[in-house]
Amino acid sequence: MGRYDQLSHFIIENVGGKDNIIGVTHCMTRLRFTLNDYSLVNATKLKENNEIATAQKAGGQYQVVIGTHVGDVYNEILDKIGSGKTMEADEKKGVLNSIIQIITKVITPILGVLLASGLIQGLLMILTFTGLVQETDGAHIILNAMGQAIFSFFPVILGYTSAKAFKLDPAIGIIIGAITIFPGLTESLAGGEVMMTLFEGSFIATPVYQTFFGIPIMFPEMGYGSTVIPIIFIVFIASKINQFLKKKIPSVMAFTLVPFLTILITLPISLLIIGPITNLLSELISNSVSTLYGISSIFTSFIVALVYQPLVILGLHWPLITLGLQNFGIHGFDYILPTLFTASFAQTAVVAAVYFKTKSRAQKEIAIPALISALFCIIEPAIYGVTLPVKKRFAFSMIGGAIGGTFISVLGANMYAGVVGIFGFVSFLNPDGSYSGLIISIIGVAISMIISFLLTYFTFDEKIESGSEETVRRDNSGLGEVVIASPLKGKVTKLENATDSAFANGLLGKGILFYPEGNQVVAPFDGEITTIFPTGHAVGMTSTDGLELLIHVGKDTVRLEGEYFKKLKAQGDFVKKGEPIIEFDLKALKEANVTIETPVVMTNSDQYTDILMTDADFIDYSGELMSVQLKSERENVSIGDLTEERGSLV
Missing domain, CATH: 2.70.70.10 (Glucose Permease (Domain IIA))
Incomplete structure (x- = not known):
């Protein structure tokens, strides 16, 4: 039940009920209804309500003036009458702004639990590192489930929030997300006996393990778990298909047939599109990094460190992680992961700068757990709660992370274990007893944090400058x-x-x-x-x-x-x-x-x-x-x- 549940129900009832509403929109202070029959409006009751400033018919619509909290009431009304009756004007935005705003809109409803999950994982790391909890302990198993659940079922959760954002039945969004991580799906579609190899002989040669009615399925090797962009894209396609079907299918058949066809059409089309794109990009990233390291390790280290954080959002960072893990198996050490090591600390520094500069209590409350989580290399709360919504903050984190990561790489500090975050410094200790890599990693992280912090701190645009004689007199x-x-x-x-x-x-x-x-x-x-x-x-x-x-x-x-x-x-x-x-x-x-x-x-x-x-x-x-x-x-x-x-x- 929302904060304005009673008010929204009252307004719907007194504009003639749900079935009388053709559409609704809002401006800064008022709801604007387009109705089938305006004679059904109970204007007297609406005006007598203490939470309503006034109500009147004007401009061909029935207007209910409630004040500047109108957006919250509007959303609750849509929940009750159906999102298909919205008449909101679309705002023209750039492509990048649109993508960031969509991601932010999808992530915001779960930001609180995302922060909580990050803190739980950080707590578990401390307990494990100090030896208070062993990996085989029941406490470890339960705490790990508490911290990892949101990431393990990310597509399901984002299926719900994406559906809300795109005005699709949330139940459909949940099912779509669940299908993408259905148990055994990744193992069956991206493993086993190879049926054919696409682009054989090229650097993007891709094995195919299954087909969909003869169409090769190029399913990502790591699946869609913990990814963000793919599920948002799939739900967006589903919302468009759903809207089309609602217009074409008679209402008497729509209850079952529309969800059935939406899911049946959306998933094959989406997975057959997204899979090949994801595989192609993964292969391009993997081969490009390997090739470039042979040409210039300094240039490649900088580029890899710079693009790593955007790749996390796209779910395309796995090729880099895989290359690093392969190096551990072949050489016993790795030179790729050190360039990525500074990313979480750069995010930490940006969040810290925002915390110290902002006057918003709400932003501070988000920043504290995001900062703690980022220290343990759980950067999703920092990205989606603090840095990504303001593009330059994210850019500063990329720049700081890239410079520090390049410093570590250029000075030849390798990692000998796959430990990340604040405990990851021990990974730079050479088994032969040398600790020069540890010192280099500490300096590199310091460089990343200082650059990211200062860039954010001194360009922060919420500058509260009071006491100006021209504006305020005391x-x-x-x-x-x-x-x-x-x-x-x-x-x-x-x-x-x-x-x-x-x-x-x-x-x-x-x-x-x-x-x-x-x-x-x-x-x-x-x-x-x-x-x-x-x-x-x-x-x-x-x-x-x-x-x-x-x-x-x-x-x-x-x-x-x-x-x-x-x-x-x-x-x-x-x-x-x-x-x-x-x-x-x-x-x-x-x-x-x-x-x-x-x-x-x-x-x-x-x-x-x-x-x-x-x-x-x-x-x-x-x-x-x-x-x-x-x-x-x-x-x-x-x-x-x-x-x-x-x-x-x-």
Whole structure:
């Protein structure tokens, strides 16, 4: 049961029930329903609910205004009515940003248990290393299962979260994930008697052990366990096939037939595509590394160390691990794994830098267990919880890891055992008694950590700079006054003159109404963009003093689906006062007969002693728009604390 379970159920019931809803979307503060029969709406009950600011029919939709936590309520409504009724506008993103956002969206629901599993594995390593627990002990068996379960069944878990992300029945996602790691599947499809060899004679020669109705099956030698990208890709394909089938199959037959055909079509197609791609890339990586080491060990060491962390995300790091293990068997030592040894420490350093710089309590709570796990070479929590969501952090970890790993390799420090993480230093001790490799490894790790830490620390973009006389004025009483600058240029009037009753009645907070004459929204203060709507027509910000401001350009501009708007910043960005956030084509908006009135509202205005609005009729960018009298107990509240207290603007 979600936090807004009762409210979401109440809203569904009073807009005419689940069957009356054709579709639903939301903007910054309101749910927007497209209904079969608007006469079934119980407007009186909706307006009487204390959790609903107002409800009205406008813009061809029925709008229920509930405030800036609308995204959470929207998600719970979708869970009840079915994700197929969403009408969310798609946000245009670059390919890399889209991939990272999808991965983050899929991993976020399990981040807590991912961190917990990493800590359990770290605890088990300590107990084993100190001799308190033996590998044959029952305690070791149980703790190992507790720590490894999430990784052993990763495709099943990600099948569920991917299905939620792609609006597919989660049960289908779970089954798809389970099929990819079905017991004996990998051994049967990637082992046994060779039926044929594809690309025989080439460096990508691939043995085939089974066929699917005559089609060669190129199943990855390591299977799909602990991988991320393959299962996300398979579930994405399944969601598209599922949507197509739902449109074509009559509802009376859909309950069984749609899941049946979705699974039957998806898995063979996906596995016959992903398997060959995975095998081809694995062979390319393995052969390229072997060849390049013969040409230039320094260059190859740097490249291998640089790409190792992205390969972990793609599940393509196994060829490197395999080469290292082969070297142990042939030579008794290995020169490849030392270049990868620094990766977990680089991740640790980046997470540590984020911990020391961030003001967000929520980010700190994620960083601590991620840091501990990374020390034991369990880097998934660090990657998915801290570094990957912010691309430059991940890049800094790659750079630091590559430089330190290259240093270790160039100085000839080999590993004599496959121990990793903080206990892995003992692997550099030569059986002949030499400990020079140990010293080199310590220096190499230090280099990686220092570089990664400093790059992250000094480029961190959540710089909290308070005390600026231009922005904040303090007096000796311990109270203070914050001046909010104008985010727009244009005529201003009282908010009560807005044609939108939710804003006019102050239901969303105190503020002022603009009739813009410029073409930008700029930052009204130093702070964080807590949300920016995909269509670019609205933005929510939180200042370093905890002020929460909503800027909504035009009335019902969400229906334009982003046309005439261009986002210059992204959610989570820290901006300085006066920095442009959104551009819009004012002339085109007017020609489209859009009401351009733009409310600027402080959504947490009830938490402050007094708010004084400008008495000017016209104001330019960064002019003094309003001043806010702070309460002394709120002066030291951080953005992270406020986000946790009130819920981020979504």
